[in-house]
Amino acid sequence: MPTTDTAPVVLRLNAITKTFGKLTANDAVSFSLHKGEVIALLGENGAGKTTLMNILFGQYTADSGTVEVFGRNLPAGNPRAALSAGVGMVHQHFTLADNMTVLENIVLGTRPLWRPGFDRAGARARIEKLSADFRLRVDPDAKVGTLAVGERQRVEILKALYRDARILILDEPTAVLTPQETDDLFETLRKAVALGLSVVFISHKLHEVMAISDRVLILRHGKLISQVRTDQTDRKSLAALMVGAEVQAPEVQDISPGSALLKLTNVSTPDRGNAPGLKSVSLALRAGQIIGLAGVSGNGQAALAAMVGGLIRPASGQLDLDGHPPQSWSPKHAVHSGIARIPEDRHKIGTIADLDLTENAILECYRDAPFSRRGWMNWAKARTFTRQIIDTYDVRCPGPSTRIRLLSGGNMQKLILGRVLQPGPRIILANQPVRGLDIGAVTYVQNQLLQARARAAAILLISEDLDEIMALSDVIHVISEGRLSPAFKRGTMTPAELGVWMAGDGFERGAAIAP
Amino acid sequence: MRLEPISNPSLTRTIVPPLIALGSTVVIASLLAMIAGANPFSVLGLILKGAFGSKFAALETLNRATPLIFTGLSVAVAFRAKLWNIGAEAQLYAGAVVTVVLGTGALTLPPVALIPIIALMAMIAGAIVLLIPAILKTRFGVDEVVTTLLFNFIFLLFVSMLLEGPLKDPMGMGWPKSARLIPEARLPRIFPGLRLHWGFALAIIAAIVVWIIQKRTTLGYEMQAVGLNTEAARFAGIPVRTVLIKTALLSGGLAALAGFSEVAGLKGSLTLDLSPGFGYTGIIVAMLALLNPLAVIAAAFFVAGIFVGADSMSRAAGVPTYLADIMLATALLLMVLAILLTRFRIVRE
Numbered sequence: 078m079p080t081t082d083t084a085p086v087v088l089r090l091n092a093i094t095k096t097f098g099k100l101t102a103n104d105a106v107s108f109s110l111h112k113g114e115v116i117a118l119l120g121e122n123g124a125g126k127t128t129l130m131n132i133l134f135g136q137y138t139a140d141s142g143t144v145e146v147f148g149r150n151l152p153a154g155n156p157r158a159a160l161s162a163g164v165g166m167v168h169q170h171f172t173l174a175d176n177m178t179v180l181e182n183i184v185l186g187t188r189p190l191w192r193p194g195f196d197r198a199g200a201r202a203r204i205e206k207l208s209a210d211f212r213l214r215v216d217p218d219a220k221v222g223t224l225a226v227g228e229r230q231r232v233e234i235l236k237a238l239y240r241d242a243r244i245l246i247l248d249e250p251t252a253v254l255t256p257q258e259t260d261d262l263f264e265t266l267r268k269a270v271a272l273g274l275s276v277v278f279i280s281h282k283l284h285e286v287m288a289i290s291d292r293v294l295i296l297r298h299g300k301l302i303s304q305v306r307t308d309q310t311d312r313k314s315l316a317a318l319m320v321g322a323e324v325q326a327p328e329v330q331d332i333s334p335g336s337a338l339l340k341l342t343n344v345s346t347p348d349r350g351n352a353p354g355l356k357s358v359s360l361a362l363r364a365g366q367i368i369g370l371a372g373v374s375g376n377g378q379a380a381l382a383a384m385v386g387g388l389i390r391p392a393s394g395q396l397d398l399d400g401h402p403p404q405s406w407s408p409k410h411a412v413h414s415g416i417a418r419i420p421e422d423r424h425k426i427g428t429i430a431d432l433d434l435t436e437n438a439i440l441e442c443y444r445d446a447p448f449s450r451r452g453w454m455n456w457a458k459a460r461t462f463t464r465q466i467i468d469t470y471d472v473r474c475p476g477p478s479t480r481i482r483l484l485s486g487g488n489m490q491k492l493i494l495g496r497v498l499q500p501g502p503r504i505i506l507a508n509q510p511v512r513g514l515d516i517g518a519v520t521y522v523q524n525q526l527l528q529a530r531a532r533a534a535a536i537l538l539i540s541e542d543l544d545e546i547m548a549l550s551d552v553i554h555v556i557s558e559g560r561l562s563p564a565f566k567r568g569t570m571t572p573a574e575l576g577v578w579m580a581g582d583g584f585e586r587g588a589a590i591a592p
Numbered sequence: 593m594r595l596e597p598i599s600n601p602s603l604t605r606t607i608v609p610p611l612i613a614l615g616s617t618v619v620i621a622s623l624l625a626m627i628a629g630a631n632p633f634s635v636l637g638l639i640l641k642g643a644f645g646s647k648f649a650a651l652e653t654l655n656r657a658t659p660l661i662f663t664g665l666s667v668a669v670a671f672r673a674k675l676w677n678i679g680a681e682a683q684l685y686a687g688a689v690v691t692v693v694l695g696t697g698a699l700t701l702p703p704v705a706l707i708p709i710i711a712l713m714a715m716i717a718g719a720i721v722l723l724i725p726a727i728l729k730t731r732f733g734v735d736e737v738v739t740t741l742l743f744n745f746i747f748l749l750f751v752s753m754l755l756e757g758p759l760k761d762p763m764g765m766g767w768p769k770s771a772r773l774i775p776e777a778r779l780p781r782i783f784p785g786l787r788l789h790w791g792f793a794l795a796i797i798a799a800i801v802v803w804i805i806q807k808r809t810t811l812g813y814e815m816q817a818v819g820l821n822t823e824a825a826r827f828a829g830i831p832v833r834t835v836l837i838k839t840a841l842l843s844g845g846l847a848a849l850a851g852f853s854e855v856a857g858l859k860g861s862l863t864l865d866l867s868p869g870f871g872y873t874g875i876i877v878a879m880l881a882l883l884n885p886l887a888v889i890a891a892a893f894f895v896a897g898i899f900v901g902a903d904s905m906s907r908a909a910g911v912p913t914y915l916a917d918i919m920l921a922t923a924l925l926l927m928v929l930a931i932l933l934t935r936f937r938i939v940r941e
Binding site for chain 1: 596674807809810811812813816817820821823824825826827828829830831
């Protein structure tokens with residue numbers, strides 16, 4: 078890594094503070110970025126990374142503090158000023174128009190609206206040059222709607238470069254990429270710094286931070302608690318700095334799997350818009366086994382989760398429960414068959430924000446005694462049940478009649494865990510169970526899953542985080558465009574090998590190497 | 593500027609904005625009265641006096657509030673489950689038609705049997721009228737705002753046809769008007785000598801029953817969950833379609849009771865001007881009450897008071913009665929804004 082301390086400072090944040098109500102998202106954060114440098118902003122979810130970058134980009138106004146770009150103060154709350162000063166941001170969620178071509182998306186907003194005529198050839202030449210310089214392969218005439226996620230990200234980066242960005246901010250750019258695509262992105266970023274750009278890379282994945290950055294800034298609870306040179310640190314100490322304590326990977330004991338509780342045989346479902354359906358998927362969930370489903374998001378995970386969760390039925394193929402096809406298949410039947418469902422989106426699907434904890438806790442079982450009889454609710458029993466969950470699962474909250482909207486993501490997830498695990502389920506569908514949780518909550522949730530495995534529950538773990546999948550699963554399947562890879566036993570595959578499958582490359586010859 | 597949700601609004605924060613909204617409504621109405629040439633300071637007094645100033649006035653207000661409680665409840669029940677029933681007007685007329693069909697001599701029973709039967713049949717008719725849009729919504733995804741709204745016009749024309757044809761009073765001297773109900777079918781007065789019929793008591797009871805349904809039954813819980821987040825409700829296994837159909841039946845039945853109560857309690861016969869828009873005003877009542885069934889009673893008093901009071905004020909002060917409509921519209925708009933301010937604070941960016 079080149080030494081950059083002597084290079085000129087391109088960006089300086091001076092004591093940025095931002096509060097939302099009682100929450101202090103950023104607490105007097107100051108740092109500087111040098112020319113040709115990659116700094117990683119590391120922190121758990123909720124540590125204030127995204128808020129800080131939104132202030133820098135002018136989308137939020139800081140309560141106090143200033144942003145200096147190339148030595149000049151940036152006016153607060155003005156993204157246009159940030160853009161013209163040379164700051165380009167690639168958001169976690171892309172901001173592209175699906176029905177327009179790559180070229181149109183890139184030039185969108187760079188020309189005054191009232192000026193007719195448009196030098197398409199000039200724009201194309203410029204985009205092609207940028208593509209070549211930064212190794213961002215993408216067809217300028219393709220409709221953005223037809224592009225894969227990795228390509229869309231390249232368009233976003235090109236968009237920033239087209240606007241002469243000298244400072245690139247990437248907010249969790251690798252969350253949607255396969256390991257190979259991540260490597261390509263890093264290649265691009267290295268080109269960028271070689272050409273004199275500077276990069277702020279936001280992530281909570283330690284190995285990526287180690288791979289790409291020159292310096293690491295660690296944010297915890299809104300405070301910048303440490304700045305270290307990447308070559309003078311390691312993953313373990315970064316993790317410790319991030320959460321404030323040593324972290325341990327969960328230990329998994331070997332258990333021999335039992336009978337298949339839920340089985341899919343050649344199950345297919347139709348595509349839904351951009352979300353692919355399942356393509357002849359066969360899968361068995363066995364007692365005492367965690368099956369990890371790896372894959373880039375939007376490759377059929379949603380359809381598989383909906384299938385196991387009782388929301389959809391196979392269009393063709395067969396679903397068996399305990400060896401028989403169920404008489405009917407709905408969320409209600411899934412719950413009654415002993416399936417615990419931890420949904421992907423705990424805010425919109427897992428809970429109802431404006432109901433209180435009690436009302437959310439009984440969402441799946443309100444019809445059953447003792448919570449109701451002959452259509453009459455027994456709220457006293459429901460509150461007792463909720464208090465039990467609050468105590469057993471350590472849900473931090475003012476009480477059972479608090480609206481769930483007011484809980485943090487981790488506590489919300491603990492309530493959902495309590496709701497689904499309290500009845501002692503036989504099958505657990507855990508869809509992104511730790512996404513967005515702080516490390517304490519992550520460990521807690523993962524341990525709950527391992528405990529359930531120890532008492533012979535069958536668990537399907539869906540996650541985009543390959544590390545999580547590899548740490549917890551007995552068996553790994555990769556899903557790509559609705560197709561399921563063969564089962565890989567724990568420890569038989571490297572991340573790179575799984576990455577090949579995630580990119581959809583293993584499938585054509587998949588039959589040959591099926592175990 | 594941006595809105596930021598308030599997690600736990602204080603008592604002041606919940607009470608003050610609505611009061612300011614009411615105050616502002618009065619000020620705006622007074623200004624309009626001044627433009628119309630009246631003394632603005634006397635307007636509020638005249639409205640209050642007209643609405644509650646005498647026994648006669650108060651009873652008139654309560655009578656006017658009765659159908660509004662029913663339609664307000666109908667809308668509140670439906671809106672809480674996010675079933676946008678704009679068709680309380682049609683359901684009201686459905687109840688009125690059934691009341692006239694059964695109450696003009698087709699059935700002859702003692703009042704204790706006849707009145708409940710008619711009320712029940714009226715509710716069923718109203719429920720069916722809303723059932724059609726509800727099925728169209730749950731089966732085919734047809735927007736119920738459009739279907740229920742348009743159904744109002746269709747049904748009013750249907751009633752017009754009935755009043756010109758099969759239901760026309762042969763003794764009515766050619767007016768489009770039904771025959772009068774037989775005495776056994778009329779709702780008696782609560783207190784002898786006071787012009788207040790049992791429909792009013794029924795409305796209060798209905799509000800309490802709806803409140804109990806919402807607070808204590810699985811159906812109430814389901815309606816709430818579906819209304820707040822349909823996707824999460826479906827995921828949890830709540831039968832969303834069934835809940836919406838049940839909601840529609842309840843909502844349609846409540847609106848039909850307004851028609852029943854107006855015909856059997858007040859008018860005694862059916863004409864095309866039975867409802868001066870009670871169905872639509874029910875939406876205002878429900879919104880002012882924040883969809884709370886008990887608050888619907890208070891909101892209905894308020895709205896009825898403005899109508900009755902403004903009527904008498906306009907006669908006393910020589911101001912057009914349209915002032916009542918303006919007051920209501922202003923009150924509603926300001927109240928919506930006030931409610932927003934009880935839940936969010938404005939943050940300067």
